[in-house]
Amino acid sequence: MKKLVNIEDLINWWLEKYHNTNLEKVKKEHPEWEKNPEQHTRDFYTTYMVTQKQHDEWEAWAKNYTKKVTGVSKPIVDRGWWKIYLNASPKITKTKE
Numbered sequence: 001m002k003k004l005v006n007i008e009d010l011i012n013w014w015l016e017k018y019h020n021t022n023l024e025k026v027k028k029e030h031p032e033w034e035k036n037p038e039q040h041t042r043d044f045y046t047t048y049m050v051t052q053k054q055h056d057e058w059e060a061w062a063k064n065y066t067k068k069v070t071g072v073s074k075p076i077v078d079r080g081w082w083k084i085y086l087n088a089s090p091k092i093t094k095t096k097e
Helices: 007-019 023-029 031-035 037-047 052-070 074-088
Strands: none
Touching (some): 007 023, 007 052, 007 074, 023 031, 031 037, 052 074
């Protein structure tokens, strides 16, 4: 049986690297988000946005991490990546070039 990736590990990576926090701290700072997460998902992702470059760095890391944890090949990870991506990817901020 293949091991599954913990979505919180994927989210914590970009929270720690780019915002110096993690899900545990966020839940303590915003208890209302934990009580009703479905009502505050947008607030969470808007508060902790990243740049396109940061997003791309996270995605490359997350795919490799997923491959390593699950033991499946790159084509299999790529095929099912959308399921993981929708649950764990950071929102990208719009920056002026």
